[in-house]
Amino acid sequence: xxxxxxxxxxxxxxxxxxxxxxxxxxxxxxxxxxxxxxxxxxxxxxxxxxxxxxxxxxxxxxxxxxxxxxxxxxxxxxxxxxxxxxxxxxxxxxxxxxxxxxxxxxxxxxxxxxxxxxxxxxxxxxxxxxxxxxxxxxxxxxxxxxxxxxxxxxxxxxxxxxxxxxxxxxxxxxxxxxxxxxx
Ligand code: HEM
Ligand code: HEM
Numbered sequence: 001x002x003x004x005x006x007x008x009x010x011x012x013x014x015x016x017x018x019x020x021x022x023x024x025x026x027x028x029x030x031x032x033x034x035x036x037x038x039x040x041x042x043x044x045x046x047x048x049x050x051x052x053x054x055x056x057x058x059x060x061x062x063x064x065x066x067x068x069x070x071x072x073x074x075x076x077x078x079x080x081x082x083x084x085x086x087x088x089x090x091x092x093x094x095x096x097x098x099x100x101x102x103x104x105x106x107x108x109x110x111x112x113x114x115x116x117x118x119x120x121x122x123x124x125x126x127x128x129x130x131x132x133x134x135x136x137x138x139x140x141x142x143x144x145x146x147x148x149x150x151x152x153x154x155x156x157x158x159x160x161x162x163x164x165x166x167x168x169x170x171x172x173x174x175x176x177x178x179x180x181x182x183x
Contacts, residue, residue, distance in 0.1 A: 004071060005071050005168055005171070005172055006071055006171070006172045006173075006175060007068075007070055007071065007172055007173055008064060008068040009176075010064050011061070011064050011065065011068060011070075012173060012174075012176065014057060014060065014061045014064065015061075015173055017057070018054060018057055018058070018061065018096070021050055021053065021054050021057075022054060022096065022147070022151070023151070024050065025047065025050055025051055025054065025099075026144060026147060026148055026151075028043050028046055028047050028050070029047060029144055030144075031043060032044055032047060033141075045115075047103075048103070048107075048114060048115065048116060049116045049117060051099070051100040051103050051104075052100055052104070052114075052116060052122065054096060054099070054100050055096075055097065055100035055101065055104075058093070058096040058097050058100075059097075061093075061096075062093065062097075065093075070172075071168070071172045073085065073169065074165075074167045074168060074169065077167075084157075085157070088150065088153060088154055088157070091150055092150055092151075092154065095143060095146065095147045095150065098143060099140070099143055099144065099147060101125075102136055102139055102140045102143060103140055104122065104125055105125050105126045105136055106133060106136035106137055106139075106140055107124075108124035108125050108126040108127075108128075109126045109127070109128065109129050109130075109132040109133040109136055110128075110130075110133040111124075111128040158170055158173075162174075
């Protein structure tokens with residue numbers, strides 16, 4: 001496997017760091033709304049800055065994606081699977097950007113300051129509007145669960161490549177060393 005068979009090293013690092021952050025965010029979010037205890041404000045205090053960091057990294061990642069050609073998929077991969085991979089990746093990128101923006105807009109509409117850490121507050125991106133807050137809150141929940149399902153589908157596809165097709169796709173994102181896996 002040579003370097004053109006793999007995603008650029010910064011794309012690989014961003015992929016795995018963001019995968020951990022996004023999975024953590026989904027669990028923090030779900031844990032947060034299912035508790036009425038002191039844990040709610042504490043979890044939200046983590047949820048806001050990690051979510052905004054996901055937004056910033058997603059913008060960097062989009063830049064990396066547009067300036068570095070991804071490795072080509074195996075030539076024998078059926079057209080339908082290629083189309084599904086592109087659609088899934090597009091949806092994952094959309095949610096990486098949309099989830100934090102919806103969260104930020106939701107708190108803006110609620111009139112709640114978006115505190116990243118003590119002393120650092122983001123400006124509101126929407127005017128105070130309680131009905132809009134209710135609407136965005138439902139959207140944040142719906143998009144969150146769609147994100148969960150997409151990631152499960154993505155994980156399933158990655159495992160099909162790694163364990164069943166045994167082609168170069170999984171290695172293109174997961175391999176960091178120089179040693180060849182073939183043979
Ligand atoms: C990758 C980014 C994000 C992910 C994956 C994510 C995910 C989630 C999930 C799964 C929930 C639980 C939804 C429910 O069941 O009702 C949630 C709740 C929430 N999120 Fe996020 N979120 C993200 C970013 C943000 C950001 C950037 C903010 C604000 C700056 C934010 C603010 C909130 C708030 C306030 C709630 C609680 C809403 C309530 O009490 O009903 N989120 N989030
Ligand atoms: C948890 C959140 C995750 C997100 C948001 C995510 C997102 C993405 C995106 C957008 C791509 C396309 C790369 C690009 O074109 O820039 C990608 C590729 C890839 N991901 Fe993930 N990923 C996640 C987790 C995982 C996990 C858990 C695995 C495997 C265990 C995985 C394995 C792969 C592989 C093998 C590729 C390259 C495959 C290809 O090009 O079709 N990802 N991921």
